[in-house]
Amino acid sequence: MARLAETYLFRAEAYLDKGQTQKAADDINVLRARAHTKLANASEINLDYILDERLRELYLEEFRMATLTRLGKLYDRDKMYNPLSGKSIEPYHNLWPIPATEITNNDEGDIEQNDGYTK
Numbered sequence: 247m248a249r250l251a252e253t254y255l256f257r258a259e260a261y262l263d264k265g266q267t268q269k270a271a272d273d274i275n276v277l278r279a280r281a282h283t284k285l286a287n288a289s290e291i292n293l294d295y296i297l298d299e300r301l302r303e304l305y306l307e308e309f310r311m312a313t314l315t316r317l318g319k320l321y322d323r324d325k326m327y328n329p330l331s332g333k334s335i336e337p338y339h340n341l342w343p344i345p346a347t348e349i350t351n352n353d354e355g356d357i358e359q360n361d362g363y364t365k
Contacts, residue, residue, distance in 0.1 A: 251277050251303050258296055267291045274299055293317065315340060338362025 254273045261270035267288040275285045277299070286295070300313060314320040318340045324331050343363035 249304075249307070252300075252308070255296060255300050255303065258291070258299075259293075262291060262293065262296065270296070277303055293319070297323065315342060336362060 254276055258270040258273040261267070261273065270291045271286045271288040274291070274296070278285050286299075297314070297317070297319065300308065301310070311320065314323055320340050321335055321337045324335050338361050341360040341362075344357060344359055349357045349359065
């Protein structure tokens with residue numbers, strides 16, 4: 247289940263990936279206008295801006311770890327905003343481990359476990 251707001255944010259991500267920051271800002275501004283808050287400028291749109299907007303808009307609705315992992319930002323954002331995380335998170339956590347069943351049941355070739363995880 248997804249809300250329309252999440253769809254706008256996904257599309258803003260896609261526009262950002264294509265270098266179309268004005269279109270990304272336009273999508274974000276649909277949400278910001280509805281919330282009666284300051285509109286975003288194309289010059290300030292980057293992935294961190296979109297992640298911040300996702301947090302404001304989808305707080306407690308999205309599985310945040312999955313979003314950050316999908317974007318390879320889990321480690322960086324955790325270290326930036328959670329100084330107490332200590333050694334509980336490492337750079338390899340940006341990827342999920344490959345399930346052992348997928349590795350052992352694969353008869354088409356060798357699947358290597360993602361770095362940092364044991365087989």
